[in-house]
Amino acid sequence: MVTESLEAPERDSELADPSPHFEPPTLRGLMREHKRVSAGVLVTILALLAIVLISDLGTRVSRISDSTTCSVWGSAKQSKRDAYAALYVKEHGALPSGASDPGTIEGAIDNGCTMAYGFDEADTVTVLQAVKGEY
Numbered sequence: 001m002v003t004e005s006l007e008a009p010e011r012d013s014e015l016a017d018p019s020p021h022f023e024p025p026t027l028r029g030l031m032r033e034h035k036r037v038s039a040g041v042l043v044t045i046l047a048l049l050a051i052v053l054i055s056d057l058g059t060r061v062s063r064i065s066d067s068t069t070c071s072v073w074g075s076a077k078q079s080k081r082d083a084y085a086a087l088y089v090k091e092h093g094a095l096p097s098g099a100s101d102p103g104t105i106e107g108a109i110d111n112g113c114t115m116a117y118g119f120d121e122a123d124t125v126t127v128l129q130a131v132k133g134e135y
Contacts, residue, residue, distance in 0.1 A: 066091075066128040070113035073127050081106050084127065095131070105131065 031038040064076055064084035073081070085102035094100035095108055112130025116122045125135045 064127065066126060068127050070116045070122040070125050070127065070130055073109060073113055073130075074117075074122070081109075085109075088131070092128075 064073065064080050065087075068076075068084075082102050085105035088105050089100045089102070095104065097104075099105070099108075108131045109127050112133060112135060113122065113125070113127070115133075116125035116130055116135045119135060121135055129135055
């Protein structure tokens with residue numbers, strides 16, 4: 001009869017203590033050992049950061065004019081919209097309905113731009129076209 005041992009065999013290699021001189025890798029150490037890769041990663045991170053900053057700063061509306069599109073109008077601050085409404089009255093006069101107050105002008109532009117959004121033309125229709133209903 002063959003009997004098997006129920007005890008697990010000893011594994012000296014698995015139970016051995018790690019070397020007392022072992023140090024876990026650090027980011028600084030890895031960067032020192034792999035200078036080219038580190039430089040490439042750093043350049044990539046800086047390029048991505050620059051892209052994010054440029055795109056964020058580039059989308060801010062500095063001034064609204066007759067050629068401003070409805071998509072830009074929709075993201076403009078209220079003070080910029082008020083300034084354009086006053087400029088519209090000064091340059092083009094009152095609306096065909098006779099209204100010349102900034103709130104009505106802004107409402108007319110909003111209505112025209114809403115129609116342009118509905119026709120998926122908000123990136124091509126200007127605020128002047130929107131207020132005139134030319135979309």
